[in-house]
Amino acid sequence: MGKNLFNKVWDLHKVGTLDSGLDQLFIGLHLIHEVTSPQAFAMINERGLHVMYPERTFATVDHIVPTENQTRPFTDTLAEKMMEALELNTTEHGIPLYDLKSENQGIVHIIGPELGLTQPGMTIACGDSHTSTHGAFGSIAFGVGTSQIRDILATQTMAISRPKVRLIKISGSMPQGVYAKDVILRVIKDLGVKGGIGYAYEFGGTAITKLSMEERMTICNMSIEGGARVGYINPDETTYEYMKGRPFSPKEDNYKKAEDYWNSIKSDSDAIYDDVYSLNAEDLQPMVTWGINPGQSVEIGENMPLLRDLEQDDRETVEQAYNHMGFKEGSPIKGQEINVAFIGSCTNGRISDLRVAAEIAKGRKVDSHVRALVVPGSKHVAKQAEDEGLDKIFIEAGFQWRNAGCSMCLAMNSDKLKGRELSASSSNRNFIGRQGSPTGRTLLMSPAMVAAAAVSGKVVDARDLEGV
């Protein structure tokens, strides 16, 4: 019987088994940023250790960067201090840093693929749970904590137990107006936010193979919201085409060898999985979350669930969600008036996301009650958008056009919700307090749906807008 990609890549990177029984896994690419790395550097410095593979380690700054005024020193002194720590640590240990002066700066999960650092058949780690994004290339990519960052800095390896692998097979084709975000929100709703614990998710099937790399990244990005630390897609011609000509991609002369390796790590046609879940893309509809975790979502035409229809175990969280959101059970999501629209994040801050949103924004105006932000995921995304004139479309429509960063996805910068504001957001988490106000409220949806909500002042079906 055949082997799946996850186990092939794992076995190629396994250094050995530790006394504890955990595997020691070599990490091919270590990405770091300002929030979760300073304590790790402090620990290796304290122990007199050095960074074993500085050439396989890359840093950028994303979580804390202001997306408006980026003049140094930052007015936020805590943010400035974190920035300085990253500058010092990367200089001391010879690690390349793509800071605000670099044209390569951006959200860590956007720049890795953009620069060709992310490649099929690699193991990738980063101190951020959305590292699963990189799995879109057929790498296995883990979000890690700070102690593990310390281990990877010092040894380029980490101690980890091998998870099981679940194949999520999505057949058919996605209907017009349904996006990658809707696919992953559907999967999380079906399997639950705890469903993926102990699993890596392989996304496959005809609907997946038809997706662009950027759409694949959106899907893998949110695997963690379904409890799966790793999500991945087998590499194919779409992957290889995307990889060509990027700064860190294999050079042309070696591309054949690279493709041989990438083909060799694909899941075999008779590969074994610990579990299989199937879904038909034809049945998908635009999804919107109404609650306080990414599994609490409905199709745009559906009503929010009635408590009496739920299992006892779910009822408590749902009650808490209604309490926080101020929604009445059984009410429609369509028509909910929003205060804020946020387009950006490692989930949906890429050029294709901005193109879709701009198409909706073009010739329309952001509702006068809505504060709307477009935050490109990286400087390269920003430049591309500006070259295409998307920035002008957004500004003309009344959106704010910002600099690259994580912005309002997690509000470790000045972009925050105020009070109980209700936000339509293309990001990944609707947790209580996530967007910066303890009483703030988040509805997750695709960039198209956020743009449609921004110009309508309320949640609408983007497909109903004229000319869309």
Place this chain on the structure above:
Amino acid sequence: MDTKNMKRESLSGRCIPVRGNDIDTDRIIPARYMKVVSFKGLGEFAFYDERFTSDGSLKSHSFNNDAYKGASVLLVNKNFGCGSSREHAPQALHRAGVTAVIGESFAEIFEGNCGAMGIPALTASPEVIEELMGKTEKHPGLEMEIDIRSAKINYNGVEYNISIPDSSRSSLLAGTWDSTASLLNSGSLISSRAENLPYINGFTK
């Protein structure tokens, strides 16, 4: 590294229950308190927005309840610590006095972070968790004894079975949960594994 002082064979302490499924790490520590370059002092921000309203007045929460002051065993429900990978979450709990967590289940990255910090993350059935929480709420002064080797706890004279992954148990017992040293022990095996990866030299070989 001196692993002798790092051995965790048994623990004891009073319990503190925090009820609810899917308590994410943003709730355990809001992102705005992560703008630090050290984990020191994070304890006071544990569950901050669950404990305080925006004007600073106290909400009803176990961490505000004097009856649980000094407790060290945190009791939780399902999927505790989901969401962000921030180690700041277990670090904040640890610095607020938590030395062990017992729950129905944990999010994977959170569990891994606890493991790397030498904090046992133990699981038990929903019935056992309910019983432990109920007992604690009635009698917050009770001491719990946790035996890592036998995976048993004793609470007020009653013994309960708990689960702990073999790898966590062995590294807690051996005092090797801080994994840097054991990883470094592999020495040249690391570089030879790396050299065998075709991408390591940009596919030039």
